[in-house]
Amino acid sequence: SQTIHQWPATLVQPVGSPLSLECTVEGTSNPNLYWYRQAAGRGLQLLFYSVGIGQISSEVPQNLSASRPQDRQFILSSKKLLLSDSGFYLCAWSAAPVIMGYTFGSGTRLTVV
Amino acid sequence: AQKVTQAQTEISVVEKEDVTLDCVYETRDTTYYLFWYKQPPSGELVFLIRRNSFDEQNEISGRYSWNFQKSTSSFNFTITASQVVDSAVYFCALSFTGANSKLTFGKGITLSVRP
Numbered sequence: 001s002q003t004i005h006q007w008p009a010t011l012v013q014p015v016g017s018p019l020s021l022e023c024t025v026e027g028t029s030n031p032n033l034y035w036y037r038q039a040a041g042r043g044l045q046l047l048f049y050s051v052g053i054g055q056i057s058s059e060v061p062q063n064l065s066a067s068r069p070q071d072r073q074f075i076l077s078s079k080k081l082l083l084s085d086s087g088f089y090l091c092a093w094s095a096a097p098v099i100m101g102y103t104f105g106s107g108t109r110l111t112v113v
Numbered sequence: 114a115q116k117v118t119q120a121q122t123e124i125s126v127v128e129k130e131d132v133t134l135d136c137v138y139e140t141r142d143t144t145y146y147l148f149w150y151k152q153p154p155s156g157e158l159v160f161l162i163r164r165n166s167f168d169e170q171n172e173i174s175g176r177y178s179w180n181f182q183k184s185t186s187s188f189n190f191t192i193t194a195s196q197v198v199d200s201a202v203y204f205c206a207l208s209f210t211g212a213n214s215k216l217t218f219g220k221g222i223t224l225s226v227r228p
Contacts, residue, residue, distance in 0.1 A: 043204075046215070099208060106155075
């Protein structure tokens with residue numbers, strides 16, 4: 001069966017520090033991968049998605065970047081965090097086309113101080 | 114373009130009340146898929162149901178039921194005899210079968226069930 005792992009679960013980082021969140025999927029090949037952010041009490045904002053190794057689409061210009069170095073690995077990064085980067089980050093995977101929906105990771109709660 | 118509207122933002126009920134969460138969608142595709150996800154306080158989104166555009170049968174799963182009506186472009190979710198554990202944010206979502214399909218989410222409904 002397919003599983004998705006996301007870590008860390010919580011993170012407190014100072015403003016200006018770098019960020020690296022990792023997401024890996026097991027049990028499937030060539031998944032579509034997604035990074036979402038959810039501000040407190042708000043909806044889901046799609047940040048990046050990837051349909052293959054090295055293929056990244058950015059939905060919203062921001063202080064973040066994403067990379068997909070391996071088929072089942074998706075990394076969210078920042079060189080210098082801003083206070084506004086605080087939020088709950090969710091990774092998800094799906095088959096293509098998306099007719100079965102997404103499976104989400106457990107999320108990372110990031111607080112920038 | 115695809116759009117999902119969850120007009121209710123917050124709902125508060127007392128335990129054992131029935132509650133309906135509304136979802137209205139817009140799409141030009143004839144083949145599409147509708148979903149509901151639950152996000153409990155722990156944060157992880159949990160899949161609840163998937164429905165394709167050709168299947169308008171209502172579905173019941175325990176205390177949960179879903180009413181899909183193409184005529185009104187709605188896919189409403191009813192919780193019967195609500196419980197405190199039902200307290201969560203509920204998202205409705207829509208996808209299509211195109212090569213670049215992604216889920217389009219509504220903004221979510223925060224449901225609070227009070228004991």
